[in-house]
Amino acid sequence: MSAAVPQGRRPGRLTVGRIGVYAFLVTAALFFLLPLWIMVVTSLKPMEEIRLGNILALPAAMTIEAWSKAWSSACTGLECNGISVGFWNSVRILIPSLILSIMAGAINGYALSFWRVKGANVMFGILLLGAFIPYQVFLYPLVRIFSLTGIYNSLTCIVLVHVIFGLPTMTLLFRNYYAGLPIELFKAARIDGGGFWSIFFRVILPMSTPIVVVATILQVTGIWNDFIFGLTFAGRENLPMTVQLNNIVNSTQGERAYNVDMAATMLAALIPLVVYFVSGRWFVRGIAAGAVKG
Amino acid sequence: MDTISIHAPSVPSGGAKTRRRMKVRLPAALALLPTALVVLIVYIGCMLWTVRLSFTSSTLLPKLDWVGLAQYSRLFANDRFLTSASNIIIFGTLFISGCLIIGFLLAVFIDQNVRGEGLFRTLFLYPYSMSFVVTGVAWQWFLNPGLGLQKLVRDMGFESFTFDWIVNQRMAIYTIVIAGLWHGAGLTMAIMLAGLRGVDKDLWKAAKVDGIPTWRVYTSVVLPLLRPMVVTAVVLLTTGVVKLYDLVVAMTLGGPGIATEVPAKFVMDHLFERNNIGLGTAAATIMLITVVTVLAPWVYVRYVRPQGRHA
Numbered sequence: 188m189s190a191a192v193p194q195g196r197r198p199g200r201l202t203v204g205r206i207g208v209y210a211f212l213v214t215a216a217l218f219f220l221l222p223l224w225i226m227v228v229t230s231l232k233p234m235e236e237i238r239l240g241n242i243l244a245l246p247a248a249m250t251i252e253a254w255s256k257a258w259s260s261a262c263t264g265l266e267c268n269g270i271s272v273g274f275w276n277s278v279r280i281l282i283p284s285l286i287l288s289i290m291a292g293a294i295n296g297y298a299l300s301f302w303r304v305k306g307a308n309v310m311f312g313i314l315l316l317g318a319f320i321p322y323q324v325f326l327y328p329l330v331r332i333f334s335l336t337g338i339y340n341s342l343t344c345i346v347l348v349h350v351i352f353g354l355p356t357m358t359l360l361f362r363n364y365y366a367g368l369p370i371e372l373f374k375a376a377r378i379d380g381g382g383f384w385s386i387f388f389r390v391i392l393p394m395s396t397p398i399v400v401v402a403t404i405l406q407v408t409g410i411w412n413d414f415i416f417g418l419t420f421a422g423r424e425n426l427p428m429t430v431q432l433n434n435i436v437n438s439t440q441g442e443r444a445y446n447v448d449m450a451a452t453m454l455a456a457l458i459p460l461v462v463y464f465v466s467g468r469w470f471v472r473g474i475a476a477g478a479v480k481g
Numbered sequence: 482m483d484t485i486s487i488h489a490p491s492v493p494s495g496g497a498k499t500r501r502r503m504k505v506r507l508p509a510a511l512a513l514l515p516t517a518l519v520v521l522i523v524y525i526g527c528m529l530w531t532v533r534l535s536f537t538s539s540t541l542l543p544k545l546d547w548v549g550l551a552q553y554s555r556l557f558a559n560d561r562f563l564t565s566a567s568n569i570i571i572f573g574t575l576f577i578s579g580c581l582i583i584g585f586l587l588a589v590f591i592d593q594n595v596r597g598e599g600l601f602r603t604l605f606l607y608p609y610s611m612s613f614v615v616t617g618v619a620w621q622w623f624l625n626p627g628l629g630l631q632k633l634v635r636d637m638g639f640e641s642f643t644f645d646w647i648v649n650q651r652m653a654i655y656t657i658v659i660a661g662l663w664h665g666a667g668l669t670m671a672i673m674l675a676g677l678r679g680v681d682k683d684l685w686k687a688a689k690v691d692g693i694p695t696w697r698v699y700t701s702v703v704l705p706l707l708r709p710m711v712v713t714a715v716v717l718l719t720t721g722v723v724k725l726y727d728l729v730v731a732m733t734l735g736g737p738g739i740a741t742e743v744p745a746k747f748v749m750d751h752l753f754e755r756n757n758i759g760l761g762t763a764a765a766t767i768m769l770i771t772v773v774t775v776l777a778p779w780v781y782v783r784y785v786r787p788q789g790r791h792a
Contacts, residue, residue, distance in 0.1 A: 215583075215605065216600075218663070219605055222619040225622065226619050238628070242632070297512075307513055310516065310517050314516070314524065317520070317524035317528075321745065323748040324765045324768065324769045325523060326748075327534070327752050327758065327761070332522070351523055354516060354519060383508035383509050384508060412611070413612075414614050429612050429615075432614055433730060437730075437734060445622060448618065449619075455614070456615045460611065474609070
């Protein structure tokens with residue numbers, strides 16, 4: 188079949204091969220869309236319709252009641268204030284974690300690629316290796332350390348944890364980016380008498396926009412989607428949205444309100460989805476850049 | 482995506498001499514100090530602490546006695562752990578091979594100069610942006626026999642259709658695989674597609690001149706060329722497999738019974754709910770050993786050997 192030539196202009200002729208290609212792609216697209224479709228239609232249906240109707244069907248009596256219930260009055264265990272609590276907790280966790288981890292990554296990357304510090308590369312090597320170690324290996328001692336210092340189960344604690352475990356990827360990202368900048372730039376700044384921090388803030392940081400964007404995409408989705416750290420370190424008052432969602436869905440007594448569950452799920456997926464659709468190709472670049480860690 | 486550079490470029494060595502002369506290094510050292518402390522305390526310290534605890538009889542509180550390998554022999558006699566271990570092997574094998582096959586196929590089909598390429602790519606990859614909790618909850622709803630897929634097909638007239646894997650002890654782990662594939666296949670597709678776009682266009686002309694069928698070119702010529710992409714994908718997917726926890730918690734909570742327990746969940750449960758720190762840390766240490774064993778060859782090939790050859 189001559190249809191399968193990947194490059195070059197092809198007129199829109201429809202051969203059997205072309206139809207096969209599209210049939211495969213459309214089937215695959217339907218598979219990937221299916222759960223999202225089901226989530227959306229379920230969240231818009233009243234419970235009677237869910238019990239009797241077809242899971243794929245559009246809602247006959249569309250209602251956004253489940254959404255408002257999920258947002259403001261669904262029960263996450265004993266309290267019934269909806270997933271909005273988790274949403275704002277996630278925001279409060281995300282913003283400081285994001286800023287601090289990107290700053291840490293930028294400073295580390297800058298120090299590693301432009302300055303020679305004894306042992307810095309060994310440190311970086313261990314940090315990279317550490318990125319592959321399962322979190323379970325660190326969690327218990329970390330909990331003990333945080334308990335001893337009295338910050339366990341607090342916002343500070345969960346932010347610190349995100350910064351600590353974001354270090355490998357963030358450092359790698361910025362180090363690689365800075366390694367690609369011309370060294371002459373740095374030399375010139377040195378000749379002009381710039382010190383460590385003044386070169387960083389006046390020369391390097393203003394040139395870092397692309398990598399800051401990539402780092403932001405990576406960290407926003409990563410931190411927002413985190414479950415295990417939030418569960419372990421955030422404490423009852425600061426549980427992120429993922430943990431609250433799991434509580435809503437998996438700790439309900441009696442009949443489950445599937446429409447509320449699905450509305451809550453959509454709400455929890457909203458921020459990463461927006462980031463994904465807005466960032467487009469940058470998203471892939473972000474994952475690939477962080478791929479060494481994963 | 483244009484180019485995806487996965488290999489870490491090394492710091493340019495041209496300025497090495499100039500840089501060595503720079504005397505004002507104290508601020509740089511101070512700037513790296515917090516990270517150095519984190520590496521020492523968290524990445525090294527906590528790891529050693531966990532390993533040390535696995536040789537103690539700690540239960541609710543950590544003790545520093547020494548019971549040798551007692552926790553490990555208990556661990557390997559523990560049904561829950563053995564199920565976890567076999568589950569992670571089943572999941573890992575099916576998930577990684579499934580992602581590679583589906584990802585490669587999707588990439589190849591997208592690469593056929595199709596209309597709406599951007600749309601297809603977006604649709605295949607969007608699940609990856611969502612959390613495992615969201616993924617787990619969505620699939621749990623779709624696969625529940627009472628109202629989900631099974632009912633759907635039965636209502637269409639196939640009265641005896643049965644798809645109860647998620648509540649079936651023997652099959653439940655495979656539903657986790659399905660949800661995992663839905664979440665991760667798009668990522669493999671993105672990596673493979675980046676590789677396909679890097680293939681020399683002349684290769685296709687040459688193959689066409691020689692009259693080699695397209696599928697042969699893909700399997701015999703292109704696939705070997707994509708080796709670095711496959712390696713990246715495997716490493717990425719493997720770290721995902723080891724981390725498998727949220728998806729299981731959200732989708733099946735390890736059930737029915739202990740049918741979908743996984744090692745990460747075993748550790749979490751024993752450390753924070755079952756108050757058995759000795760056993761939990763022993764399981765964590767086994768995870769550590771496994772990851773190091775799997776990754777060591779890759780780290781060697783990727784970071785150690787090239788330096789030895791080219792330096």
